[in-house]
Amino acid sequence: MSATRIDGKVFAATLRTRIAEGVAAMADRGITPGLAVVLVGEDPASQVYVRSKGKMTREVGMNSYEHRLPDDTSQGDLLALVDQLNKDPSVNGILVQLPLPRHIDEEAVINEILPEKDVDGFTVLNVGRLATGQKAMVPCTPLGCLMMLRDQLGDLSGKNAVVVGRSNIVGKPMAQLLLRDSATVTIAHSRTQDLPGLCRSADILVAAVGRPHFVKGDWIKPGATVIDVGINRTDDGLVGDVDYAEAEQVAGAITPVPGGVGPMTIACLLANTLTATARANGLPDPEGLTP
Numbered sequence: 001m002s003a004t005r006i007d008g009k010v011f012a013a014t015l016r017t018r019i020a021e022g023v024a025a026m027a028d029r030g031i032t033p034g035l036a037v038v039l040v041g042e043d044p045a046s047q048v049y050v051r052s053k054g055k056m057t058r059e060v061g062m063n064s065y066e067h068r069l070p071d072d073t074s075q076g077d078l079l080a081l082v083d084q085l086n087k088d089p090s091v092n093g094i095l096v097q098l099p100l101p102r103h104i105d106e107e108a109v110i111n112e113i114l115p116e117k118d119v120d121g122f123t124v125l126n127v128g129r130l131a132t133g134q135k136a137m138v139p140c141t142p143l144g145c146l147m148m149l150r151d152q153l154g155d156l157s158g159k160n161a162v163v164v165g166r167s168n169i170v171g172k173p174m175a176q177l178l179l180r181d182s183a184t185v186t187i188a189h190s191r192t193q194d195l196p197g198l199c200r201s202a203d204i205l206v207a208a209v210g211r212p213h214f215v216k217g218d219w220i221k222p223g224a225t226v227i228d229v230g231i232n233r234t235d236d237g238l239v240g241d242v243d244y245a246e247a248e249q250v251a252g253a254i255t256p257v258p259g260g261v262g263p264m265t266i267a268c269l270l271a272n273t274l275t276a277t278a279r280a281n282g283l284p285d286p287e288g289l290t291p
């Protein structure tokens, strides 16, 4: 038995088509969504993401503004740039690529972003809104995972979900979204006891650990839906946090790496930018792009 391969690339392309339609409808009102991406330093992986984000942003008809700053940029200069983007009416979404160089206080920079332009959903206000069930900007990677899970499974209520990883950008918001959909959620991390046993209880298993092929086939409940968030560069190329070859023998459905969560993350960034633009102009939220 081989698992269904959840094709994030195809799913993301379909999502971008719908976003492009939303952008076109706004163009009739003279509105063009604008996304600003700020990259500090020369991290090669980040440069790849920024390039593909810019390309996809333009493809759906939005304006893309890229700000590349040197590694030794001061925190003050970075905060000043964020302020300038906050005030710029042509900018509806702001993304500051993480991680930032060590001399910069990441929290201070993220929280400088106006919550309504925070298309990553990383500011404390958006985190709090998500946690309390208020209308928020939802982090792109978990949002993409949720869309694929709902598409695969329909109603998630009552399902046992295990999220491995408790970061602010993936694990915690993923758990919040699953909880909102009435799954029974467990968050696992490096101190979790009997992680294989816990994972075997999961109908939905989300791996966001950052270790290549960490989740083994015999950790997976037969028929489970497995979402692999990991992006690990190894000598064998880009691999996920799940041992795909083993997992596909056991799982019901699984996302590949590459071509799974990654493309959905970028599509959801564009979805959030469209939503932010609609809200900034007093228009209703575009349908099907928010949880």
Ligand SMILES: NC(=O)C1=CN([C@@H]2O[C@H](COP(=O)(O)OP(=O)(O)OC[C@H]3O[C@@H](n4cnc5c(N)ncnc54)[C@H](OP(=O)(O)O)[C@@H]3O)[C@@H](O)[C@H]2O)C=CC1
Binding pocket: 141, 164, 165, 166, 167, 168, 169, 170, 171, 188, 189, 190, 191, 192, 195, 208, 209, 210, 211, 229, 230, 231, 232, 261, 262, 265
């Ligand atoms: N596809 C996409 O769009 C994206 C992919 N990623 C990828 O997802 C992965 C996770 O990213 P991110 O959340 O930022 O990573 P972090 O490094 O911030 O978090 C990793 C989490 O995994 C946990 N962990 C580490 N080792 C173990 C272990 N041995 N057993 C159990 N848990 C463990 C850590 O636990 P503890 O807290 O106890 O240390 C931590 O909570 C990375 O590969 C990253 O590249 C990230 C963002 C977007």
Ligand SMILES: Nc1nc(=O)c2c([nH]1)NC[C@@H]1CN(c3ccc(C(=O)N[C@@H](CCC(=O)O)C(=O)O)cc3)C=[N+]21
Binding pocket: 048, 049, 095, 096, 097, 098, 099, 120, 140, 141, 231, 238, 257, 258, 259, 260, 261, 262, 263, 265, 266
């Ligand atoms: N403020 C901020 N927001 C982020 O969302 C953010 C960030 N910082 N820092 C880094 C991580 C990582 N991330 C990815 C996005 C797309 C792919 C992606 O498209 N991956 C392709 C492959 C790309 C390749 O080949 O390198 C795939 O999985 O198929 C991967 C990873 C967003 N992140």
